[in-house]
Amino acid sequence: MTLGARIEGIGLVGPGLASWSAARDALAGRIAYERASTVVPAPRALPSTERRRAGLSVKLALAAGLEAVTNAKREAATLAAVFASSSGDGENCHAICEVLASEEREISPTRFHNSVHNAPAGYWSIATGATASIDSVAAFDASFAAGLLEALARLAADPATPVILVAYDVPYPEPLHATRPVPDAFAVAMVLSSAAHGAGPSIAARLAPGKAQAMRDAGLERLRREIPAARALPLLGILARGEPESTALEYLDGLALRVQVAT
Amino acid sequence: MRPLLISAATLASSLGLGLEATRAALASGASGLVPCRFETAALDTWVGEIRGLDEVALPASLAAFDCRNNRAAEVGLSQDGFADAVREAVERHGAARIGAFIGTSTAGILQTELAYRRRAASDGALPADFDYRRTHNTFSVAEYARARLGLAGPCAAISTACSSSAKAFASAARLIEAGVVDAAVVGGVDTLCLTTLYGFGSLDLLSTSPCRPYDEERDGISIGEAAAFFLLERVPANARTGVALLGTGESSDAWHMSAPHPEGRGARMAMEAALHAASLAPEAIDYVNLHGTGTQSNDASEDRAITALFGDRVACNSTKAMTGHALGAAGGVEAVVALVAIREEFVPPGVGTRRIDPALHARYEIAGGPRRVDRVMSNSFGFGGSNCSLVFGRVESLA
Numbered sequence: 206m207t208l209g210a211r212i213e214g215i216g217l218v219g220p221g222l223a224s225w226s227a228a229r230d231a232l233a234g235r236i237a238y239e240r241a242s243t244v245v246p247a248p249r250a251l252p253s254t255e256r257r258r259a260g261l262s263v264k265l266a267l268a269a270g271l272e273a274v275t276n277a278k279r280e281a282a283t284l285a286a287v288f289a290s291s292s293g294d295g296e297n298c299h300a301i302c303e304v305l306a307s308e309e310r311e312i313s314p315t316r317f318h319n320s321v322h323n324a325p326a327g328y329w330s331i332a333t334g335a336t337a338s339i340d341s342v343a344a345f346d347a348s349f350a351a352g353l354l355e356a357l358a359r360l361a362a363d364p365a366t367p368v369i370l371v372a373y374d375v376p377y378p379e380p381l382h383a384t385r386p387v388p389d390a391f392a393v394a395m396v397l398s399s400a401a402h403g404a405g406p407s408i409a410a411r412l413a414p415g416k417a418q419a420m421r422d423a424g425l426e427r428l429r430r431e432i433p434a435a436r437a438l439p440l441l442g443i444l445a446r447g448e449p450e451s452t453a454l455e456y457l458d459g460l461a462l463r464v465q466v467a468t
Numbered sequence: 469m470r471p472l473l474i475s476a477a478t479l480a481s482s483l484g485l486g487l488e489a490t491r492a493a494l495a496s497g498a499s500g501l502v503p504c505r506f507e508t509a510a511l512d513t514w515v516g517e518i519r520g521l522d523e524v525a526l527p528a529s530l531a532a533f534d535c536r537n538n539r540a541a542e543v544g545l546s547q548d549g550f551a552d553a554v555r556e557a558v559e560r561h562g563a564a565r566i567g568a569f570i571g572t573s574t575a576g577i578l579q580t581e582l583a584y585r586r587r588a589a590s591d592g593a594l595p596a597d598f599d600y601r602r603t604h605n606t607f608s609v610a611e612y613a614r615a616r617l618g619l620a621g622p623c624a625a626i627s628t629a630c631s632s633s634a635k636a637f638a639s640a641a642r643l644i645e646a647g648v649v650d651a652a653v654v655g656g657v658d659t660l661c662l663t664t665l666y667g668f669g670s671l672d673l674l675s676t677s678p679c680r681p682y683d684e685e686r687d688g689i690s691i692g693e694a695a696a697f698f699l700l701e702r703v704p705a706n707a708r709t710g711v712a713l714l715g716t717g718e719s720s721d722a723w724h725m726s727a728p729h730p731e732g733r734g735a736r737m738a739m740e741a742a743l744h745a746a747s748l749a750p751e752a753i754d755y756v757n758l759h760g761t762g763t764q765s766n767d768a769s770e771d772r773a774i775t776a777l778f779g780d781r782v783a784c785n786s787t788k789a790m791t792g793h794a795l796g797a798a799g800g801v802e803a804v805v806a807l808v809a810i811r812e813e814f815v816p817p818g819v820g821t822r823r824i825d826p827a828l829h830a831r832y833e834i835a836g837g838p839r840r841v842d843r844v845m846s847n848s849f850g851f852g853g854s855n856c857s858l859v860f861g862r863v864e865s866l867a
Contacts, residue, residue: 206646206648208648210647213696219511220750225797237603253633255725258725291605291606291607292605292606293606298577298580301583301663301667302577302581303584305584305662305663305666306581306584306585306587310510310662310666311666311670312666312667312669312670314670314671316621316667317663317667317668317670318671318725318726319670320663320667321573321627321628321629321850321851321852322573322606322629323627323628323850323851323852324572324852325853326628326720326850326852326854327720327851328725328852330720330721330852330853331722331724331725332724333722334722335720335722336719336720336721336722336733336734337718337720338638338719339624339628339718339720339854340628340635340639341627341628341850341852342624342625342627343605343606343610343624343625343627344610344623344624344625345605345607345611346606347524351622351623354622354643354648355624355639355642355645357641357654357701358643358645359642360644361642361645361646362469362645379592379593380592381580381594381600381604382585383593384594384598384600384604385600385601385605392777400572412564412621412622412648431588452731455624456637457614457623459620460620
């Protein structure tokens, strides 16, 4: 069964990828991709109290999400949302586990509420005033495709409400880093509307047996393999080139999410 | 939405193992709560534990998934004929046409908490037997359930704190409706860990006695643990009996990370959306199983939402003083409560409540009792302002 949508706007923050507009040429292969540490902008949209409390994953997800909303010329408050991440905030998780392994065991309330997988989703709704449903899904290395599938199914059920998909991952500090070596932060966001109503390139997606497509550029391929949210790169490459093409995104064992892009 | 039949269900919680034990406990008003002796927790609170998890063994081929949370999942999957029912569904639809959507808030984080006590003296490394992917990671329990049941369709963990497993129903329903799958396993699995015990302690939200939802002296939650699973399929044309999911409704508070909107704005939106999806008026609901955690703010906020939508007409109460608050599994636990109430024709008692807070105005039933229950609404609200309401109904009552 194929599910469709239009992509109205994209946001991106990753290693050497400062924003969607800044990264387009490298993703399209028009200029060389040069890796550099991810710079996560400060979340201006958050009230100051929340801004102080927000961890890296929140700032990262908000930055990509807000860029996508701006590029789509939409009001964030009117969108439903799907957040997808392989894990929660790594630094916060480490800090809690360290305290719980000590004699003291005093977790701060902020650390605790930041530990939920849907913390970025919660901060997003506070920052934007969005009161529609927000999902928060995880599927290990298939988390981006799982989020895209969730967003497309949501659009199919309610074509009148556009959906923003935000997929993000942040690194763990040691010792968890050694068990899940995500090297840097990466987030991608897409405002999706129903194929009938929206603007922008249209996509058609379906699950099928097969493997994920690799990136032609070695540096981008390394990035794709290192960070779960960067499994979106083959789709971003097509969208950056702006030509009709199809690709296969990583999903669960033996399956790929095949995505056909028409411009 | 089109109704979806619950063609199999099961629950393991502090009330007991399986649907029959759960039915008997709900009917008699038993409570699974005990003073907290969990692990090394030194907290003055009560908890609801699943009996016997320390002795559970996972199938050998899945031994790498071994942790408390996946043991709870295994207990659920291996009772009430659930795995057999899924096997029959695989024969009907094919393994690739059955999805699995499992709600969890903390997955196997306990395993990581324990591993952090065994870090290497030299470099701080975690012990070699620690398996991040299959125990710690949010997806671990969903991956376990999918592998254990031999499914090959879409699968995700839904992790929106205490609304997780209620929202898993909504995700599954959309994928069935869109035709991506023909059936879906929906689950909720969350188990005791120090993160949630000490975390809720840090917020001063742990009751020092068994929790007392809606009571004027309520002072917080009692944490529980549970594994609930359901098999959802389209209602066959010849279906005569059973319980179906009729509607799902979701919203966000856009208010605060750990406190509900004081007027219950998001709660009301979720309930209205669920009724709308089910094409039902509020009058059609016979019983509301409240989120009803027993904190001051949750019960006050939910009461505003209930009375705004139903007035004082609808019977409602909370079963959390029986099961404990199973956090990400709470939506699954309470979907079983709805199923039992409809099938067995009774409203469970509102255990734990002695004197209803005079500031709350919904028709809170302490006694419960036998009566025909055709449609139940179940509420689940979580951190991040994540709200989900579900409506379940008797198949015979479908228009």
